[in-house]
Amino acid sequence: MVRKEVKNHQAVAHAETTLKKIRMVRGGQELNGAHKVFGAAYRLLDPDGQSPTVTRSGFRDFIHPSEDRLCTVRELARLQTFPDAYEFKGRRCDTYAKSRYVTQTQHEQLGNAVPPLLARALAFSIRRQLFERQVPEPRSHTPGILRVIETLDGHYPEDNLGNKENPLDELIYILISRRAAERQYVPVYTALHRRFRRWRGLLGANPQEVSEILRPAGLASQRTKAIIGCVAAIHTDFGDVSLSRLRRWSNSRAYNYLRTLPGVNDKVAKCVLGYSLHRDVLPVDSHTLRVSTRLGIIPQDTSYFRAPALLEASVPEGSRLRFHVLCVLHGRAVCRSRRPDCSRCPLRRLCPSAPDYLE
Numbered sequence: 001m002v003r004k005e006v007k008n009h010q011a012v013a014h015a016e017t018t019l020k021k022i023r024m025v026r027g028g029q030e031l032n033g034a035h036k037v038f039g040a041a042y043r044l045l046d047p048d049g050q051s052p053t054v055t056r057s058g059f060r061d062f063i064h065p066s067e068d069r070l071c072t073v074r075e076l077a078r079l080q081t082f083p084d085a086y087e088f089k090g091r092r093c094d095t096y097a098k099s100r101y102v103t104q105t106q107h108e109q110l111g112n113a114v115p116p117l118l119a120r121a122l123a124f125s126i127r128r129q130l131f132e133r134q135v136p137e138p139r140s141h142t143p144g145i146l147r148v149i150e151t152l153d154g155h156y157p158e159d160n161l162g163n164k165e166n167p168l169d170e171l172i173y174i175l176i177s178r179r180a181a182e183r184q185y186v187p188v189y190t191a192l193h194r195r196f197r198r199w200r201g202l203l204g205a206n207p208q209e210v211s212e213i214l215r216p217a218g219l220a221s222q223r224t225k226a227i228i229g230c231v232a233a234i235h236t237d238f239g240d241v242s243l244s245r246l247r248r249w250s251n252s253r254a255y256n257y258l259r260t261l262p263g264v265n266d267k268v269a270k271c272v273l274g275y276s277l278h279r280d281v282l283p284v285d286s287h288t289l290r291v292s293t294r295l296g297i298i299p300q301d302t303s304y305f306r307a308p309a310l311l312e313a314s315v316p317e318g319s320r321l322r323f324h325v326l327c328v329l330h331g332r333a334v335c336r337s338r339r340p341d342c343s344r345c346p347l348r349r350l351c352p353s354a355p356d357y358l359e
């Protein structure tokens with residue numbers, strides 16, 4: 001069915017001779033034999049199989065899998081992972097007429113294009129290789145790390161820091177909590193969720209109003225842009241405002257997708273993976289970095305870029321999310337940024353940063 005609001009989705013009526021050829025083709029195959037038309041493949045798409053790459057001559061290459069017609073520009077665009085919000089301007093078909101040198105046709109824009117999802121994944125991967133993936137030499141897990149976890153476990157039985165089961169709730173919660181104190185971001189999140197019971201409401205929201213609600217947590221305009229931008233991107237990518245499908249995705253696929261959203265850094269993505277999708281990841285926030293460096297698990301001058309890889313090399317699988325939670329609890333209660341309370345720290349005998357007189 002042609003939906004009016006979706007652009008580039010005009011199905012055209014075919015001549016009887018074209019229809020005849022279309023009906024000859026079997027599922028997943030091409031027109032062949034004497035009926036083959038020079039330069040056109042007339043492939044019948046297989047709904048259960050992979051699609052061939054869409055080429056510039058797609059206007060006469062791809063037959064709809066369940067209707068007697070060739071695919072529309074929008075259908076071909078979806079095969080190429082173009083979001084529906086992307087509109088193709090210019091003439092529809094590539095006729096090889098001279099005019100195509102003047103105006104690029106819609107099929108020409110589509111044909112052999114790098115699919116946007118692939119382009120985003122590649123760009124993301126290159127950025128990680130350049131800036132974040134300075135993977136350290138593999139080394140065995142620091143012998144003391146399990147003792148640290150065991151000791152802190154006995155002191156902090158909590159495993160919930162107010163995080164959310166629903167991945168979109170968690171994403172918004174973490175975007176609000178960045179660089180804010182708990183007493184600021186918790187009420188702000190509650191106020192925002194009270195105003196927008198369904199996050200979908202943020203799609204047409206007035207940024208001024210959202211910014212006003214976020215103001216008590218600071219960085220209001222940055223947070224507004226990120227939150228509204230995330231909701232809009234998720235809606236464009238999935239057609240609804242939900243991240244529930246990430247539950248079925250692998251760690252790397254879900255992580256890479258989250259990193260394409262505005263304002264989502266390594267820590268935010270890993271918090272969503274860890275707290276809502278229950279994956280064993282190690283988000284590095286200020287508490288995790290501070291406690292880890294003071295304990296000598298990673299060097300003192302480690303940056304936020306290098307810390308995730310260094311810590312993952314030190315903290316064994318299965319304990320990573322727990323290690324992060326324990327660092328947050330310990331960093332808030334005892335190993336505070338200013339004036340850590342080393343005298344009542346259960347780790348003081350293990351910690352190279354503890355004052356000598358406590359030994």
Ligand code: SF4
Pocket residue numbers: 291294295334335336340341342345346347348351352353354
């Ligand atoms: S001994 Fe002091 S510096 Fe070391 S972990 Fe405990 S509070 Fe932090």
